[in-house]
Amino acid sequence: MSQGHTDVPVEARNPEVCTVYDVLNRVSGKWSIGILVEATHGPVRFTELERNVRGISRRMLTLTLRNLERDGLLVRTVYPTVPPRVEYVATDMARELYRSLVELTGWAERHRAAIAAAREAYDRANDRGEPERA
Template sequence: MSQGNTDVTPQVILDEACPVREVLDRVAGKWSILILVAAARGPVRFTELERSIEGISRRMLTLTLRNLERDGLLNRTIHPSVPPCVEYSLTDIAIELYESLVALTGWAERHRGTIAAARQAYDRAERPPEP
């Protein structure tokens, strides 16, 4: 019989995962990633984001931009003009996050075939019913 990991309790898991989960929930959202990728190319205006991110509503774009700014991932710059021009750019920590997203994307591309093969093997395997 396996001894198992006796150091793992629900509270230990919660204590370790909670801060990470909170951050990942925010930045791993579909809209957040697309906005960060768009802003990684340089300052981007609200209307440019609205046109380039297919399927996002104006309200969701506004909320996501506010959350990313609140989290310190986007800088919001208002240029005095008529009408006012608002641009969004990545902060230093968002640039670091973007580099991690690029690395994760590369990992996914390199291992896509291996993961697909593992899924097929898993789906073909006969397993006893769960206890």
């Protein structure tokens, strides 16, 4: 039997890893970062998020907000007005994550030129004009 048939997925070997992967996938998702950035600056309403997170659909905004709330990164507050006013605010945990994202952004900016040069050198060495698509 080949080794590929006997490998046990990492998630099955360690259930805690699954949680870590889930959370990392959630917070690194296409829309999550933009929502978290907006909510970190103070309470934000659904319509503000819809306007400020460019390209997000109403449905995807709703799903992403629910998931971030479920993960403990956002707190949703409904005010008893007509129509109801709903605000989202980042939790302490989300603000800590935001600080990490700022550090990651700084790292990417500091190394942007080196990464571009490495890609160029790799593509030249492998006779590629563009990276292959899987």
